[in-house]
Amino acid sequence: MSITKLDDGRWFVDVEPIKGKRFRKRFKTKGEAQRYEATVRQKCIDNPVWSAKPKDRRRLSELVDRWAILHGHTLADGENRKRLLYMVAKDLGDPVASQLTAHHYAEYRTRLLAAGANGKTLNNRLGYLRAVFNELLQLGDIDFANPLQRVKPLKLQERELTWLNEGQIRTLFEAIRNRCKTPHVEMVARVCLSTGARWGEAESLVPARVRAGCVTFVNTKSKRTRSVPIDGELESALLQHFQDHGLFSNCRNSFDQTIKTCIALPAGQASHVLRHTFASHFMMNGGNILTLQKILGHGSLAMTMRYAHLSPDHLQDAVRLNPMRGLDTLWQ
Structure with a gap:
């Protein structure tokens, strides 16, 4: 029975009209208890809010599918990111997404680090996977919290930006003229060094945009x-x-192979060194950091600030205002 009489004379209602949704309450009279039971049952029928929702049993790969349909297709790298997310889901064992935990993901990341994975790569994966949960939560496709919200990205040592000096630029163009079969490589490189453009942006130029x-x-x-x-x-x-x-052809590989034959660059850098070179020389020649932000097309000044230290007067107050200023006689 869902209604029972207690030893103290009151009536106790214990009703579960839908599995997972249970109601309990005490009343002075049996009539009140019966009316409460009838009200609860009727509200569960009339109002979906009162009904227990079935648990979300979709696996992580299924959420990646939903993300791709609802949002991923709008991104320039949507297909590549989708393939990467499938791989991450597989590596995690494709768990039920609502049961994925921060602990589970942290263990997965630890295994990859021990296997020699790159820290920046792992931070990118975390960001992409977080974005899946955040986007689906915002769109109402899931109703549980982002399980990776509290997983912190790895703290990485900032890499020193590599840029070319004038001698290296001359060496580079000599190598391009001697080694590259297509004439497009030299002109695209020239545009990148003159404007700070990414290789793909320069490569997509057409006469109407010049x-x-x-x-x-x-x-x-x-x-x-x-x-x-x-x-x-x-x-x-x-x-x-x-x-x-x-029009320019796709000649990035030709450039990448050529620059590696004449200039030693850190791993992972090739055509992007031209963009760094433009920005670095711009600041060394007295350029304004806000102007550089607009030229490079950075969404935030924080990205452009990587080049600020190359400005001739950057942090020069450290020399003028330090406590040892005027104490040169101590070493005479």
């Missing part, structure tokens, strides 16, 4: 179109190049 002393980059990483001024000589050379050789 005019009025500017080049305009579209389909950028930040999804924002941006224009960067160039000198008349480069503008004329670009237009002549398009007329003589047509």
